[in-house]
Amino acid sequence: MNSTDVKTIVIRKTDWTVAWDAGKSRHVYRRGIDIAFRGNAILHVGPEYDGPADKEIDGRQSVVLPGLINIHCHPYNQPTYKGVREELGNPKLYMSALYDRTALFQDHEGGPEAPCAYALSEMLLSGVTTIADLSPSYPGWIELLAKSGVRAYVTPQFREARWDVPTGHRLDFVWDKEGGQKQFEKALALVDEAVAHPSGRLSGIVMPAQVDTCSAEMFQESVKAARARKLPLQTHAAQSVVEFHEMTRRHGLTPIQWLDEVGFLAPDVTIGHGMFLDHHSLIHWESRSDLGLLAKRGATVAHCPTVFSRYGHTLEHFGSYLEAGVNMAIGTDTHPHNLWEEMRTAAILARVNAKDFRAVTTADMFNAVTTGPAKALGREDIGRLAPGAKADIVLVDATHPIMRPLRDPLRSMVYTAAERAVRDVYVDGVLRVENGQVLGFDFAAAAEAVEQGQRRAEATVARRNPKGLSGRDISPLALEEM
Ligand SMILES: [Zn+2]
Structure with missing residues (x-):
């Protein structure tokens, strides 16, 4: 210009x-x-x-x-799960659908462009102007974000282990450190490309994907790479009961305590989703230090209430995190990509959990989609x-x-x-x-393409699970179809 x-x-x-x-x-x-x-x-x-x-x-x-800031979203696949994921979980993994259910419905043929265009349209239409886009690296990602017009933090996730649930009731980890290192290098290259983009609207976040799928060394290398670039960090931690148990089994420490021990927690770090802390009623661990640690280190929690409420889970509770001094941000994680609905859900769940309407205010919610995430990104020039x-x-x-x-x-x-x-x-x-x-996308065309992708994916579900169950067996429709 x-x-x-x-x-x-x-x-x-x-x-x-x-x-x-x-x-x-x-x-x-x-x-x-x-x-x-x-x-x-x-x-x-x-x-x-x-x-x-x-x-x-x-x-x-x-x-x-x-403009609102969505600190945590996965636009590359979540729109495909509409009508599937709202009532889907694995009761034998403490309800979470994360490890062996949701991915069965992913469209591997159509590519991420249509779901991304759909989700970015939803976000722009609701007044979101900055996003952290947590996707696996794919060709054309940066161009797509540039075209959307949104202010975006490219957040390519990398990890050294993948999840496996061979029996339907046990979470295993298949480690491939060499593969993880390659993903890490690719992610850094992508982040560097985003920062250098001539639009000036793109940047990056360094993201070891999950606390249970990356080694201490990977977290430490991530911190070094982010600090050298003056970029923020993010990871998923304290996001399920099985993950909590896995970390205490490995280390005798909670996910948050372990992240602190490896030197990861800091003011430039966002934790998605920081829900299963040692005080949580589904955990009831012997210590009571997680919330205080998050506050002391100045880390941010990316709270995504909708996706967890579908399993019957909630943060305990938003107001007490604020009171402890934790910087709070709200993201969408799943579809719909609607931060207004997330704010409403977060407020209701906090009040119900606290049994006290004073637990949070509407201003607390609005801060969590403006100044809270801006602080996590180290910025005072957005969200106000x-x-x-x-x-x-x-x-x-x-x-x-x-x-x-x-x-x-x-x-x-x-x-x-x-x-x-x-x-x-x-x-x-x-x-x-x-x-x-x-203006930047054809929302209707993206919706049509996502629907085709969903049909294509559902047709393959039976081939992708050991029991050969169909999509409708795993996620039945709300009403029987006659
Ligand atoms: Zn997430």
């Missing part, structure tokens, strides 16, 4: 704005203000912008929000509307019936409207959603 292409856009007299108050160091509501941005940077958030402008937008019927921040801006239709009566915009969205009134979304100063339509 040359300087003559850089335009100044002003949104005038917004009905409501979620603005960043630097003095208070938190989001606040402001009414009737102007927001001006030039190129990809916000110039002004306050009354009456009087500088030059190339374009004026009437904001009187808009709620204006900072403030001069100098990136122009990642969401305009919501304040007159949409589902938003009204509009007494409190965030409550209208979190508890009722979710993404349905999101109208326009700017990422890095560029319009990527206009009038509720995503």
Whole structure:
């Protein structure tokens, strides 16, 4: 872009704005203000912008929000599991579907492009402007993210062991350290490519995939590689009961204690999903140090409530993590890729678990999709509307019936409207959603392709499980088909 292409856009007299108050160091509501941005940077958030402008937008019927950040999602395959994964688990592995159920329904023929296009459309349409995309490395990944217009952290997962469930009730690990090293090197090359991308919107996260599938050395090498690049880290840990038991069996330590022992926990580290800590009621381990360790080391928890609630599991509980001083972020992990619904689910589950509506606030939820993940990524220029921040801006239709009566915009969205009134979304100063339509993808075509992929995958399920069960045996439809 040359300087003559850089335009100044002003949104005038917004009905409501979620603005960043630097003095208070938190989001606040402001009414009737102007927001001006030039190129990809916000110039002004306050009354009456009087500088030059190339374009004026009437904001009187808009709620204006900072773009949301999805710290943890797997767009390459999750859309394919719609209608499958909502009621799917292995009761003999403490309900988790992770180890031997979900992957049976993965489409290996169609490639990740269509599911990615579908998930990225969902996210942009709900006002997500930054994502951490946790996928295995695939050709064309960086180009796809660049084309989407989203601000993206390429997060290629690598691991030295794969899971095997030979009997249906025992999780085994098949180690291949050499293969893991190759994946690690490939991931670093991809991350470097993302950082160097001319869009300036792409970056990377170094991600040893899971606490139980990578060695201490792999975690330590990952830390070195990330610090040398000044990039954040992420891993999956404390995400299932069987994983917890595996780690205590191997080391006599909880997953979190072991990660701390190998030197992994730090302020630039995000733990997906930090649920099965030593105090959790399904664990009830002899120690009570996990939550304190996460807080002391400054690590972030990527909480993805929907996927776990499907197994009957929940964090115990969001409010107590905050109270302990843990930086909290919310991601989607599964379909739907809808952070508004995740916020609602997280709030409800926290309150039910605490048996106290004061356990969390709506502001806590909103922080967990804005400033919380921004902190995990080491950034103060996203997740907030403030001069100098990136122009990642969401305009919501304040007159949409589902938003009204509009007494409190965030409550209208979190508890009722979710993404349905999101109208326009700017990422890095560029319009990527206009009038509720995503501009970078053909959402309908992506949906059609994902559906074909799902049919193709389901036809192969019987060949992919030892008992020869069909897709409908493993995940029956909600109603019997006559
Ligand atoms: Zn995940």
